[in-house]
Amino acid sequence: DAGVIQSPRHEVTEMGQEVTLRCKPISGHNSLFWYRQTMMRGLELLIYFNNNVPIDDSGMPEDRFSAKMPNASFSTLKIQPSEPRDSAVYFCASSPDREEEKLFFGSGTQLSVL
Amino acid sequence: GNSVTQMEGPVTLSEEAFLTINCTYTATGYPSLFWYVQYPGEGLQLLLKATKADDKGSNKGFEATYRKETTSFHLEKGSVQVSDSAVYFCALSETLLTGGGNKLTFGTGTQLKVEL
Numbered sequence: 001d002a003g004v005i006q007s008p009r010h011e012v013t014e015m016g017q018e019v020t021l022r023c024k025p026i027s028g029h030n031s032l033f034w035y036r037q038t039m040m041r042g043l044e045l046l047i048y049f050n051n052n053v054p055i056d057d058s059g060m061p062e063d064r065f066s067a068k069m070p071n072a073s074f075s076t077l078k079i080q081p082s083e084p085r086d087s088a089v090y091f092c093a094s095s096p097d098r099e100e101e102k103l104f105f106g107s108g109t110q111l112s113v114l
Numbered sequence: 115g116n117s118v119t120q121m122e123g124p125v126t127l128s129e130e131a132f133l134t135i136n137c138t139y140t141a142t143g144y145p146s147l148f149w150y151v152q153y154p155g156e157g158l159q160l161l162l163k164a165t166k167a168d169d170k171g172s173n174k175g176f177e178a179t180y181r182k183e184t185t186s187f188h189l190e191k192g193s194v195q196v197s198d199s200a201v202y203f204c205a206l207s208e209t210l211l212t213g214g215g216n217k218l219t220f221g222t223g224t225q226l227k228v229e230l
Contacts, residue, residue, distance in 0.1 A: 004157070033218075042220065042221070042222035042223055043158075043203065043220040043222075043223065045217065045218070045219075048217060056217060091157055091158070093157070093158075102160050102163070103150075103158070103160070103218060105157030105158045105159065106157050107155070107156055107157050108156075108157055
């Protein structure tokens with residue numbers, strides 16, 4: 001089992017550039033979550049999809065952030081334009097069942113915006 | 115809204131020492147409670163869970179008991195090892211009324227360092 005796959009593992013970009021983070025959930029999982037982790041704010045839920053439909057995006061910080069899930073095996077988180085305060089580790093996680101609260105996390109994308 | 119409060123770290127212990135990491139929560143209803151562990155450079159992994167009051171979750175020598183009366187879910191281990199060095203997150207789940215599914219709310223994490 002490949003687990004949740006995120007890419008890239010590390011991303012360094014300049015302020016104002018567009019950043020796209022990618023996630024492939026575990027096959028058969030129907031829930032997908034994007035989290036952001038920083039020293040100051042800890043682990044924050046940004047958005048949650050169930051069966052490819054965004055259910056809760058109340059954690060998305062502002063309009064510069066957008067997320068899509070065009071099919072059951074792929075999701076993207078886009079930041080446009082990026083800012084230095086967006087620097088963080090972004091995690092994708094998937095869950096097999098709407099009643100099961102166990103999350104499987106990817107290894108994360110370390111984003112640095114200069 | 116729901117929230118989770120953990121003791122601040124880092125917690126530094128000698129190998130074979132007893133570990134307690136405190137966690138308290140605020141929630142409406144009856145959430146499930148979790149401990150997740152994050153090793154350096156990796157994503158979070160589920161360590162243990164408890165789904166109702168007085169349940170005890172246990173795994174790899176760690177355990178935590180769901181205490182409804184004190185709204186707590188403290189993590190304990192009788193004898194820690196260097197390999198237990200990681201960041202530990204307490205979390206609770208809430209069922210989303212719209213769209214279904216469950217949403218986890220995490221604490222800020224507690225870093226544990228175990229030294230020889």
